[in-house]
Amino acid sequence: MDRPKTSSVRATGTSMRILTAIADREEAVSIAELVDRLELAKSTVYKHLITLEEHGIVVKNGGGYRLGLRCLEFGGIARQYDGVYDVAKPEVRKLAAETGELANLLFEEQGLGIYVYTARGERAIDFDVHAGRRVYLHTTALGKALLASLSDDRVDEIIDRHGLPAETDETITTRSALFEELDRIREEGFAYNEEERLGGIGCVGTPLETGERRNAAISIMTPISRLQPEDERRAYTESLHQTANVIEVNLAHGRP
Known part of the structure; x- marks a missing residue:
């Protein structure tokens, strides 16, 4: 029997959706664009971005966010x-x-x-x-x-x-x-x-x-x-x- 998804699993999935949306664009992506594209609450997007930024997965760039070089570290190892x-x-x-x-x-x-x-x-x-x-x-x-x-x-x-x-x-x-x-x-x-x-x-x-x-x-x-x-x-x-x-x-x- 499959175990029900926990809130932590859903949160990880949301972070991955945000990262994928950022990766799809060559330029920095604004919070407003992520909200519109992913149909998520602004507060949700903001909290995920803050957490990802703390770990170097995304970085601020002008008025938006782009992937951080920490991603390159992970990929290089993988x-x-x-x-x-x-x-x-x-x-x-x-x-x-x-x-x-x-x-x-x-x-x-x-x-x-x-x-x-x-x-x-x-x-x-x-x-x-x-x-x-x-x-x-x-x-x-x-x-x-x-x-x-x-x-x-x-x-x-x-x-x-x-x-x-x-x-x-x-x-x-x-x-x-x-x-x-x-x-x-x-x-x-x-x-x-x-x-x-x-x-x-x-x-x-x-x-x-x-x-x-x-x-x-x-x-x-x-x-x-x-x-x-x-x-x-x-x-x-x-x-x-x-x-x-x-x-x-x-x-x-x-x-x-």
């Missing part, structure tokens, strides 16, 4: 728990340098994809994929590659929890189409994103075999025009394969 980040980071950086593109490392957590590291090559697109950004797995090459490494039952659980919302007209939005795509990825070893999350942007990704650590994938992001020629696509997949192999070997043989 991504390093099992060694995958430390092993993958230098290889992803090399991948970006060799291809000239934007290279990414993504972890899955609670059915969403979390960018934990990005590196920019000399011709990389100017695209905001900063560490900590969360995305639906079915909208990215990274996410689809990662989904393909999971069991069908786990994929079903993720779809049941988060759905298959569309980011663009090209996004896969049906369960049958997604499973068909995952079968292809499992056969070929690579996933592609062709304007499924943002118009004009393409991506190729592959999952990482990390043992019992965590679900992870790496990718190369590029303008769609550079992904479409067959020779370019083949070069990207070869680079990804080599990088993934180095990461997996290092993880399997004790680094760190």
Whole structure:
């Protein structure tokens, strides 16, 4: 039998709603805006902000609030728990340098994809994929590659929890189409994103075999025009394969 939610649990949920609303905006968010957006009492929002500010989770900025750097401290610790980040980071950086593109490392957590590291090559697109950004797995090459490494039952659980919302007209939005795509990825070893999350942007990704650590994938992001020629696509997949192999070997043989 489920235990009833206590007031402390509800309070924590309210704090998380406020933090999420602040994180969604690039500029500081006023109390009035949070009240309107979250439909909470002004006194409630104020009390939560005061508590969060005392712990460095939010800071005052002009007439509003933004996330504090304490959040970066927590995130930095979280991504390093099992060694995958430390092993993958230098290889992803090399991948970006060799291809000239934007290279990414993504972890899955609670059915969403979390960018934990990005590196920019000399011709990389100017695209905001900063560490900590969360995305639906079915909208990215990274996410689809990662989904393909999971069991069908786990994929079903993720779809049941988060759905298959569309980011663009090209996004896969049906369960049958997604499973068909995952079968292809499992056969070929690579996933592609062709304007499924943002118009004009393409991506190729592959999952990482990390043992019992965590679900992870790496990718190369590029303008769609550079992904479409067959020779370019083949070069990207070869680079990804080599990088993934180095990461997996290092993880399997004790680094760190």
